[in-house]
Amino acid sequence: METIIFYILSIVILVFSALTVTTKKILRAAVYLLFVLGATAGIYFMFNYNFLAAVQLTVYAGGIVVLIIFSILLTHQINANLDKINIKKITLGIISSGLGIFLVLTTLNNFQFVASNNQAIDSSIHGIGRALLSYSDNGYILPFEVISVLLLAAMIGAIVIAKKEKA
Amino acid sequence: MIEGVNIYYILTMSTIMFFIGSYGFLTRKNLITMLMSIELILNAVNINFVAFNKYLYPENMQGHFFSMFIIGIAAAEAAVAIAIIINIYRNIQNIDVENIDQMKY
Numbered sequence: 001m002e003t004i005i006f007y008i009l010s011i012v013i014l015v016f017s018a019l020t021v022t023t024k025k026i027l028r029a030a031v032y033l034l035f036v037l038g039a040t041a042g043i044y045f046m047f048n049y050n051f052l053a054a055v056q057l058t059v060y061a062g063g064i065v066v067l068i069i070f071s072i073l074l075t076h077q078i079n080a081n082l083d084k085i086n087i088k089k090i091t092l093g094i095i096s097s098g099l100g101i102f103l104v105l106t107t108l109n110n111f112q113f114v115a116s117n118n119q120a121i122d123s124s125i126h127g128i129g130r131a132l133l134s135y136s137d138n139g140y141i142l143p144f145e146v147i148s149v150l151l152l153a154a155m156i157g158a159i160v161i162a163k164k165e166k167a
Numbered sequence: 168m169i170e171g172v173n174i175y176y177i178l179t180m181s182t183i184m185f186f187i188g189s190y191g192f193l194t195r196k197n198l199i200t201m202l203m204s205i206e207l208i209l210n211a212v213n214i215n216f217v218a219f220n221k222y223l224y225p226e227n228m229q230g231h232f233f234s235m236f237i238i239g240i241a242a243a244e245a246a247v248a249i250a251i252i253i254n255i256y257r258n259i260q261n262i263d264v265e266n267i268d269q270m271k272y
Binding site (some may be wrong): 002003006010013014017018020021022026029030033036037040043044046047049052055056059060063064067068070071072074075082083085089090092093094096097098100101104105108109113114115116118119120121123128131132138140143147150151153154155157158159161162164 | 170171172174175176177178179180182183184185186187188189190191193194195196197199200202203204206207210213214217218221222223224225226227228231232234235236238239240241242243244245246247249250251252253254256257262263
C-alpha cells in the first residue's frame with residue numbers, strides 16, 4: 001500500500017516538475033509548482049514527520065507560491081506566453097542535466113547505504129518545540145535565533161527594495 | 168522508514184527532480200520562472216535530507232531541522248527576490264535576464 005502511494009507521489013512530483021520548467025504559460029508553471037510542493041508534503045507525511053509536512057504546506061505551498069503568483073500578476077498579462085527558447089539552449093540544458101543525472105545515479109547505486117534499525121525518535125510537535133528551544137546537546141537554539149534575525153533582515157530588505165521612490 | 172520503499176528509490180526521485188530544476192534554471196529566461204526552478208532544487212535537497220535522516224539516523228533529528236531551516240531561508244529568499252524583480256519591472260518594464268545588464272544605482 002505504502003509502496004503504491006510512494007510511486008504515485010513520485011510520478012506526480014516528476015511529471016509536474018517537468019511541466020513547471022517546460023510549460024509556455026507562466027501562471028500554469030506556478031500552479032504546477034504548487035502540485036509538486038504538495039506532493040512533497042505527502043512524502044513527508046509518509047516519513048511520519050507531520051510537523052515538517054505542515055510547515056511545507058503552509059510556508060511553501062501557502063506562502064511562496066502565493067507570493068510568486070502575485071508577482072506574476074503584477075508583471076505579466078495573465079495569458080501571456082513566454083518567449084520561445086532556441087533549440088541550442090535546450091539541447092545544452094538537456095545534455096548537462098542528463099549528464100548530471102547519470103553521474104549522480106551511478107555514484108548512488110555503487111554506494112552501499114546501511115539502513116539503521118535504531119528506534120525512531122519521537123517526532124511530535126512537543127519534542128520539536130523542546131529541541132528548538134533547548135541549549136543542551138540536541139538543541140537548536142542558535143540556528144533558531146540566527147534564522148529569526150535573518151527573517152527580520154529579509155523583511156526589512158524586501159520593504160526597502162520594493163518601496164516606491166519619492167519623485 | 169517507509170515500509171517497502173528502498174532509500175535508493177527516494178534518492179533517485181530527488182536526483183531527477185534536482186536536475187529538472189537545474190535544466191529549468193539553464194533554459195528559462197524569465198526571472199520568475201528561474202526562481203521557481205530554484206525552489207524545485209531546494210525542495211529536492213530537502214527530500215534528500217529527510218530521507219537520510221529517516222533511514223540512516225532515525226535516532227537523531229538533524230535532517231529534519233535542517234530541512235525546516237532551509238524552508239525558512241527559502242521563504243526569505245523568495246521575498247527578497249520578488250521585491251527585486253518588481254523593482255526591476257518598475258524600472259525597465261521587462262524581467263528577462265538578458266535585458267538586465269545595467270546596475271543603474
